[in-house]
Amino acid sequence: MPSFIVHFAHYHEDFCLAELEALSVLEGVKIGYNKTSYSLDSPILLIDVESPALAEKLVRRAILIRSISEYWGNGSTYDELFAEVKKTPERWQQYMQCSFKFSVEGFGRSLTQKEKVAVIESFSFLGFQGPIKMKSPDAEFFVYEDYGKSDLPFPAEKPKHIWFGRVVGRGSRDLVDKFDVKKRKYLGNTTMDAELSLVMANQALACPGSLVYDPFVGTGSFLLTCSYFGAYSMGSDIDGRQIRGTAGFRRGVDGIKANLAQYQLAGRVLDTTVFDICRNPWRSGPMFDAIVTDPPYGVRAGAKRLGRKNGTVPEKSFRIVDGIENHRRDDYYPPTVPYEMSDVIADLLGFAAEKLVVGGRLVYWLPTVTDEYDPKDIPLHPALRLVANSEQPFGSWSRRLITMEKIAETGPANVLSFLNKAEHEPAHKNFRDKYFSKFESVSPTDSQ
Template identity: 40%
Template structure:
């Protein structure tokens, strides 16, 4: 059966990725018939109405889904299609209360014109009452107009859809988890909409274990917990996790939403010094690694252990002190990306997903390439564009060992990571950020080199 999804007109490159991920979560056979980032309408084929409802019951970007009754470029053509293709369905709704809406995307209709367009569907043999509030059945006329159709005074839409409402998304969750209402946040806490989307695309679900190695105030584990997954996390700075205690802490955030039973634990660590035993136990890894713009990236440790022996010895004596701040050393941005992929390959179960955010310049010549790993298959790359730079949500799937290219994996293990000494050497994104994303003068070098 064909169904029409009405998306919100935001985060366009995330919309199809979320729906396809939710089809995996729900075990639904989904076929995308037509879709474009330029339009909020997506036509899909699904096995049943129950599948359509299940597909949207945790979607953040899909507003509604409708049984598809017809699509055309003119109303005359639409009426012919509806009469020809759906007359066998009419008897089911003969006595039901109903209403018909008009959704004019990028267009506008007067109240009089809306009523006239609705009355043109009078041939539908519905004898039930017209009820505007909570009818038994709800039908919608969707009009897709050209950009700036209203100021240009265009007479007709580009395309018209007609369908029967069968299900809703849960876009209201964005407000429920709004950071403005959260008890404890920091300057790097992830926006609730993007955190929930990340959890969906990474396939968070009941019975699964999800982990964020840059947990901060817990935005990602909270989003995963909402969808039933057990959330774990770690951070190089224990102060961000502990906060002020009580409601002003990561644990307090979980309690605010009644999700404390789905908080596994959090601990102080970084990817290069993790206490976690290498074992394929994680169903998902979701994170927003630090970009190292405000200050250079750091990991636990000393630049020179011999020279800083006194600091090391002091740390051994005082590390249990709540005010203890461990020493840190510079860290390469590209090494961090490689370490995230290596960690995921060691820890994810077969088909488990890694979804992490990564910045890049919009200029193709300065763009940071998407990292790869022989054990991980690219699922999707979604982009949130800003002015001169963008951040991408990159999602991978852990391949079963039998599908891994062994020779490529061995070459990766033997490859040496080139290290620099300054913050700019270690972080190509930081370098171009402070250069205003302009090409380097007198040099053919670029970010990808």
């Protein structure tokens, strides 16, 4: 298969391959590449795809990919690069009379305009005779100088590697600006960053005809991004005030509805409901193509479930205030008790194992303590296959984007008994207590 140069945005580097592989599944485009050739220190990856048309299709909704180019050559110097390019003169003959442009970029060093012009002129041996056209040319050529990442105050004088090719497709990084939370009419203290929300929609394979559910919907970030890609979505939360925009941190009116109107997505969001996911009303059996969520882990909002300190679960209250049944008031919030993080995740996997269709995906965030993390901490389930585990570090702690795929049916009874049991406490257990104690040792009695 022909080779193509993938130019990543070099943001969230640990997420790039996971998104690329998800796009391969989503678009039905087979790719081949050497995983060991990808480095977090470089935004370039060489992959094999059957054709330029399929390469363009592969990246058209990518968030972490800037462009993909048909591979024409590479080298540690321009002499090496030119020698390889000249081996296949048939490649450039068809572009002799076309309008064209060159894009010259550097990684690890900013190139001056004078340097870019010199690079472009060095390719004069190609003999292109068509007009230069900076907007919408017939052909665009990509030159990339990779100087590498460095902690030194001054960049390297010469590039470590140079890549050259013809651009055949671009990602959808413009969507990061479109869904920028600063532009959103309604948001809260748990609203997810737009870029990562979009990446999660790709990881979940959200597409026209699929049904996506967020059991901790909050202010609805994932409803927006998944629905934008054509999926039908729905969400629930134990706190209806966040959904309605009456929790005291709103910006705008009408809560989630304001954002749906802003992005003209109301027709794809089926509903938002209020209940405790531990006591959900859904029928038994599979029904969702994807579950995409950010479980509350206590940094900005603590997880809660229905209950009282005495251990009972509150039922519907018929107390009447100002002529309105208490549980029907917009500002009503039922009695709740803390919901420990490891219990949240265990319940989430059990729920996904039952409610996802086979082939459906669970995409969720898992917080971990950096010094305590062990790969064995990732909860497993026999009905779910781990697809990706990408880390976003914050120093003493990280959050990991976990993607799992349902591979087999499981009965609703006792599904949690199949969860793996780590030999030690997972790094996300009692995470809220660890976070607010600045990750000092927390005794079992302290976490109650």
